[in-house]
Amino acid sequence: MFPANNRSQSSLPFTRIHCGLRQLRKRIDSVKNTQKITEAMKLVAAAKVRRAQEAVISGRPFAVAVVDFLYSLYQQLQLEDIDSPLMDVRPVKKVAVVL
Secondary structure: OOOOOOOOOOOOOOOOOOOHHHHHHHHHHHHHHHHHHHHHHHHHHHHHHHHHHEEEEHHHHHHHHHHHHHHHHHHHHHHOOOOHHHHHHOOOOOOOOOO
C-alpha cells in the first residue's frame, strides 16, 4: 500500500487500524457519541458563564451604592474630625486579582 522507503512505520503521520467492519463502525459510533457529549458540555459551560455574567451585572448597582455610602461616611467623619484607626490611610501590601 505504501511505497517502500527508509522511514519506519512509527514516523508515519497516521496510525493504521487493523480491525473488521463491525469494529470500525463501533469506533465511529463511539467517536460520534463523544462529540455529542462534548457539545452538550460546551452548551452547559456557556450557560453557566452567561448566568455568572448576569449575576455580576445585576450586582453592580449594589456595589456602587456601597462605595457611595462608604465615601459619604468617610467624608462625614473627616468633617466631624473624628480620629478612628479604621480611617487611617495605609500602604497597600498585597493585591489579589479575581478572574
